[in-house]
Amino acid sequence: MAKSGPIVVAFLAGLGLLTGATLSVRGEVRRANERLVSGANEAKPEAKIATADDAELSYCTPEFKQVLARVIHACGLSGAEGRRGCQPTDVKTLASISDDEFNKLFTPLKDRAAVILFNDGQDTLDDDAKKALDERWAERKGARYFFVVARASKTGPVDYNRALSHKRANSVMFYLADKYKDPELDKKVGLLWLGKEFAQLDQEYCKWNVTRPEKCEAEAINRSAFVSWVDCRL
Amino acid sequence: MWNRIGRWIAPALMALGSIGGLAFAWSSTLDYSRHLDRQVHDLRCGFVPGLAAAPGADEGCRAAIYSPYAALMRDKIWGGVPISLFAVGAFAFFAAFAVYLLLAGRGASKYAVKTAGFLAIAPFIVSLVMAYLSATRLGMFCKTCMGIYFSSTALFVGGLLGLLALSRETSSLQADADAGPSSAPAPRAFGALGLVPGWLALLACAALLPPVAYAKGAPNHDEKISSCGKLSKPLTEKSEAGMKLSLTRTVAAGSRTPVTLMVDPLCPSCRALHRRLDTEGYLEQMDTTIVLFPLDSSCNWMVERDVHPGACQVAKAMLCAEPKNQAVQVLEWAYDQQELLISTAKMQGAKAIDGYIEGSFPGLAACMKEKATTKKLDEMLRFAVDNRLPVSTPQLFLGDVHMCDEDTDMGLVYSLRKLAPQLKARTF
Numbered sequence: 001m002a003k004s005g006p007i008v009v010a011f012l013a014g015l016g017l018l019t020g021a022t023l024s025v026r027g028e029v030r031r032a033n034e035r036l037v038s039g040a041n042e043a044k045p046e047a048k049i050a051t052a053d054d055a056e057l058s059y060c061t062p063e064f065k066q067v068l069a070r071v072i073h074a075c076g077l078s079g080a081e082g083r084r085g086c087q088p089t090d091v092k093t094l095a096s097i098s099d100d101e102f103n104k105l106f107t108p109l110k111d112r113a114a115v116i117l118f119n120d121g122q123d124t125l126d127d128d129a130k131k132a133l134d135e136r137w138a139e140r141k142g143a144r145y146f147f148v149v150a151r152a153s154k155t156g157p158v159d160y161n162r163a164l165s166h167k168r169a170n171s172v173m174f175y176l177a178d179k180y181k182d183p184e185l186d187k188k189v190g191l192l193w194l195g196k197e198f199a200q201l202d203q204e205y206c207k208w209n210v211t212r213p214e215k216c217e218a219e220a221i222n223r224s225a226f227v228s229w230v231d232c233r234l
Numbered sequence: 235m236w237n238r239i240g241r242w243i244a245p246a247l248m249a250l251g252s253i254g255g256l257a258f259a260w261s262s263t264l265d266y267s268r269h270l271d272r273q274v275h276d277l278r279c280g281f282v283p284g285l286a287a288a289p290g291a292d293e294g295c296r297a298a299i300y301s302p303y304a305a306l307m308r309d310k311i312w313g314g315v316p317i318s319l320f321a322v323g324a325f326a327f328f329a330a331f332a333v334y335l336l337l338a339g340r341g342a343s344k345y346a347v348k349t350a351g352f353l354a355i356a357p358f359i360v361s362l363v364m365a366y367l368s369a370t371r372l373g374m375f376c377k378t379c380m381g382i383y384f385s386s387t388a389l390f391v392g393g394l395l396g397l398l399a400l401s402r403e404t405s406s407l408q409a410d411a412d413a414g415p416s417s418a419p420a421p422r423a424f425g426a427l428g429l430v431p432g433w434l435a436l437l438a439c440a441a442l443l444p445p446v447a448y449a450k451g452a453p454n455h456d457e458k459i460s461s462c463g464k465l466s467k468p469l470t471e472k473s474e475a476g477m478k479l480s481l482t483r484t485v486a487a488g489s490r491t492p493v494t495l496m497v498d499p500l501c502p503s504c505r506a507l508h509r510r511l512d513t514e515g516y517l518e519q520m521d522t523t524i525v526l527f528p529l530d531s532s533c534n535w536m537v538e539r540d541v542h543p544g545a546c547q548v549a550k551a552m553l554c555a556e557p558k559n560q561a562v563q564v565l566e567w568a569y570d571q572q573e574l575l576i577s578t579a580k581m582q583g584a585k586a587i588d589g590y591i592e593g594s595f596p597g598l599a600a601c602m603k604e605k606a607t608t609k610k611l612d613e614m615l616r617f618a619v620d621n622r623l624p625v626s627t628p629q630l631f632l633g634d635v636h637m638c639d640e641d642t643d644m645g646l647v648y649s650l651r652k653l654a655p656q657l658k659a660r661t662f
Contacts, residue, residue: 005337006333006334006337006338006341006342007334007338009333009334009337010330010331010333010334010337011330013329013330013333014326014327014329014330014331014333014440015330017256017326017329017330018322018323018326018327018440018443018444021256021260021263021322021323021326021444022322022323022443022444022447024260024264025260025263025264025267025319025322025444025447025448026447026448026451028263028264028267028268029267029270029448029451029452029453030451031268031271032267032268032269032270032271032453033270033271033451033453035271035273036270036271036272036453036455036458037453041273049624049625049626050536050624050625051622051623051624051625052536052615052618052619052621052622052623052624052625053536053619053622054535054619055535055536135605138605138606138609139605140609140612141535141608141612142535142536142612142615142616142619231535
């Protein structure tokens with residue numbers, strides 16, 4: 001081999017290796033750039049990442065959500081409207097639901113809810129009621145909405161009981177507002193007042209988490225406000 | 235024997251080391267380049283260059299490519315210029331030099347053999363430094379990197395053998411000359427000393443050509459970096475959804491940048507990000523608020539399957555730690571013991587972690603069971619809901635700017651320079 005032969009061969013070998021390696025890296029960079037621009041996914045398919053959201057438990061049936069939606073959208077829960085809460089006729093008319101069906105919707109909330117009892121003709125929260133409210137309020141977990149369903153017993157005229165149940169619902173709302181000063185309370189708490197004319201509770205509900213179990217009977221259970229966080233999305 | 239070593243074995247070993255080093259460096263660079271699309275790819279992390287690693291076996295290589303030692307100019311180019319590219323050029327040069335020595339035999343000048351021998355020390359020293367960093371800073375070795383270390387060693391040994399053979403050859407020729415005229419081969423020519431700078435220049439050119447070509451073609455990520463939105467409901471001073479914690483023992487002078495870190499104490503990526511921020515010197519410049527987001531369905535309603543069972547207990551332990559800075563110790567402990575805690579939770583159930591917590595941080599058990607602690611954790615989880623964040627960890631927010639997940643590893647330094655220019659990376 002001529003004296004310059006090894007130099008030429010080595011130079012060409014080095015050049016070849018260098019050029020080949022550089023071009024292949026450039027090619028990989030170019031392809032990465034193309035994927036970056038086009039958004040094409042070359043990587044192994046990954047599970048789509050969910051977006052953080054409120055809890056959605058199995059009791060959030062379409063029927064339950066219908067009532068929930070009714071309260072949220074039509075009864076002023078958003079807080080934008082002047083009026084707040086749902087009246088018995090609203091629920092009856094728009095949710096198209098019977099008394100029993102309505103009550104059954106809340107059965108899955110037995111362990112999550114509390115039933116706050118009031119004195120006859122009164123709307124004042126006693127200490128036990130406040131304690132129960134605090135406990136329920138603290139147990140929010142992933143829930144988006146807090147339901148307050150106030151009732152009145154059968155004693156007395158319809159209008160009186162409608163107004164009384166409205167006051168009971170408001171008592172809960174005012175207590176929460178005073179105690180927690182949550183600026184978004186209006187968007188969380190949904191109020192329903194049913195008076196005596198819709199979805200009265202039977203004595204079986206005395207077995208739930210009521211504030212005065214010793215005084216609970218068929219009439220007393222309806223002098224109440226049912227309160228619970230609701231783990232449903234809309 | 236030394237004749238054969240000098241003639242064949244030394245240059246062959248150099249050629250083998252160079253080709254091996256080139257192949258490993260090239261394979262590593264391709265892996266690096268592939269990630270410029272901001273996606274997560276499998277790595278070819280093994281002792282056979284170019285061969286894909288078995289699932290889960292690429293941890294070392296991933297730690298290496300995300301480390302601050304993997305690239306230069308990381309604040310100028312997204313991901314920086316991988317140092318393996320310099321190795322690609324250098325090994326190509328050494329391969330050519332070894333081929334020349336093999337073909338030229340005794341025709342190669344003394345200067346050529348000496349230059350090859352001495353230059354071969356350089357990649358060996360670099361490999362020693364990188365191996366030291368891997369062992370002490372990363373705590374693990376990447377197989378592809380080890381391939382480069384072995385190749386550099388072969389190259390170095392080949393160069394050393396060449397030098398020793400040359401020395402033997404010179405002294406034996408000297409002895410022959412002293413003994414009088416003989417039929418011994420003519421002494422090797424010294425060669426032109428002026429060629430030595432030329433070879434050095436060639437080595438420099440070879441080492442620089444691939445990085446220059448790479449840097450010129452590297453994609454622009456600027457638009458993507460700022461595309462991950464802002465917090466619609468950032469944390470306020472009164473908010474219970476965050477824990478203000480000093481995550482470093484040293485605190486940089488001057489004003490610090492408000493940062494929110496959403497983490498799961500049992501999430502390996504969170505640990506990796508935490509350590510990257512620490513290694514790069516960012517943590518000490520940050521006014522950090524931690525939002526705990528355990529990917530554990532026992533407390534997190536957004537998680538359908540337990541990604542990190544037991545994370546809820548560790549999170550509650552952090553919330554219960556007193557004084558408050560003990561929460562950092564709990565977090566660091568959880569990061570350090572992550573493998574043990576995760577495997578224990580998977581094998582014995584998440585409750586088994588309580589024993590480890592009690593052992594390391596006694597007195598937290600009662601608080602961890604309190605409703606108030608659960609409520610605090612719920613508040614943190616709601617931070618993600620209120621801001622419609624992805625159900626994933628870690629997530630980093632500079633003020634209210636959401637740093638994209640893709641920018642928290644390879645592109646961290648570049649992206650932070652763009653989003654928070656006041657934060658300075660530590661120089662290495």
